[in-house]
Amino acid sequence: MAEIRLHRLAHSYSRQPASAADYALHELEHVWEQGGAYALLGPSGCGKSTLLNIISGLLSPSQGEVQFDGQPVNALSPQQRNIAQVFQFPVVYDTMSVFDNLAFPLRNQGLDERRVKARVEEIAEVLDLGPVLKKKARNLSADEKQKVSMGRGLVRDDVSAILFDEPLTVIDPHLKWKLRRKLKQIHEQFNITMIYVTHDQLEASTFADKIAVMHGGRIVQFGTPRELFERPRHTFVGYFIGSPGMNLIEVRAEADGVSFGGLHLPLPDGLRERLAEQAGERLQVGIRPEFVQVWDRPIDDAFEAQVLDVEDLGTYRILTLELAGVTLKARMGEDRPLPEGRAWVSLPAQWLMLYVDDLLLEAAP
């Protein structure tokens, strides 16, 4: 069990990286606290597996330090770091039985057979592998194999951390949900640091207390699922998280706010002062479709918009609107009256985020 600190860490797969583009992982500073359940979320190729392999020691970083409880572990192998890792595709030892597979990491550690048995049976119970313990691992279905893979990660109770690299990719959906709950339970029971890599926001937010969102080799935001939803610190977090993602509208700065297509959006004083100090080029406002308010009739300060499309998803609808030349998505409950042709839209200032060159601009405190 350990706190994992990444200090000035960067990695490039080329031996002599010439430019920033050669880096799979840009210099970063990050701390995973002992006992946390974390997710590392991002699209394919954003560097999340690279980061995971660096933490476990399968990959040696080109720069910077990995520290466990303040001790640098760069020179240590995965064995010495005492890390468990579960991979995307099931890895089982074909010729061994399920029991021997689960016992393998323990036996390699030299644990006595009685404790091995107790521990393996405990994990098999948690993962519902009891009935197949005596079977040869190669005769299992893909689901079961992946459970065995996960079991081998979970069976050691003295590990510094358990890393999961998209472990549920091959598992079918209903079992996915069940296994995620299991992992969560195991986490609560044993208080082991867990880092879970995924590209699925739902998976990340149901598993983790805190999510690190990665984009282009950087961690662009680290926060609770709620923080990521309500205050994305980067436009990428805005549109990657949420379904559909955040509406992002290019705007121009004006005397007391911002504007687009002739519509004026006032800004609170604090934010306006900060904006005046900024030299950034690209100015965007972002608002979640959930926070866009839509009426079927004119109301106070609402803007008039065209309804382009309505998608009915059963429990809610997604409206595609055109507002002053900009396409906007809005999410509407089934109980609200559906506007036809024209709609009136308001964008509550509370949920309006301002981004300068993709980074959130926050009001001076």
Place this chain on the structure above:
Amino acid sequence: MNKVPNNKAWWLVLPVFLLVAFSAVVPMMTVVNYSVQDIFDASNRYFVGADWYRQVLRDPALHDALLRQFIYSGCVLLIEIPLGIAIALTMPTKGRMASVCLIIMAIPLLIPWNVVGTIWQIFGRADIGLLGATLAKLGVSYNYAGDPLDAWVTVLVMDVWHWTSLVALLCYSGLRAIPDVYYQAARIDRASGWAVFRHIQLPKLKSVLLIAVMLRFMDSFMIYTEPFVLTGGGPGNATTFLSQTLTRMAVGQFDLGPAAAFSLVYFLIILLVSWLFYTAMTHADKE
């Protein structure tokens, strides 16, 4: 739907049937034909039943050759398979050295059998051969033409030199096909080098090893050219294996009947042993 019962589709099998008949069944039946008759010429033929088989199976010269043959093939497999695996494990996996190694490994495979025999025959001579002369200088008595053990060792080393590459290349390709993630998982699980070999590499090599064992068994069981070129089966009968005994019988003494009977027995032994290997290796760890 109205089903018309007719079996005309069977005619489609005819081309394959003819091909197999003329390539395998008819030649084989000729041998069967000779094995149950005493044939002097086209009009002088006598049916002898199983007589030739009885004679062949009781022939002590053949018993000796069969025993030698099994020991020889056993030695070949016991040396070439582990050695091939070991070489494959140590071959570099990437970079220019990998290509260089592959080429070096492939060279022996390109040399014809009788050339291999000739190479070793000269190589081992005490007067002009590098190996023979060196051993003689070192005071080691080595004479493949006179000493049965030396002849045996030479024939064995020759085969190992010639064919271990095949096993190594097959294993090399098998090893390359193992995804990296298995090795990563093994490191995470703190597996020792031996455990990685025993539980990851060896099981994944099983299908290529099956091919390697079968090929090396069949080839070595039919060995003819190398000992023939080296010593002509000598000294005495020390390196006279089954093929050579058969050739002597059929071509040397023109005993076509016993030779035919013996050919069929020979064929059945190879078939049986290959089947045993196959069954043993494919069913080894099924529940």
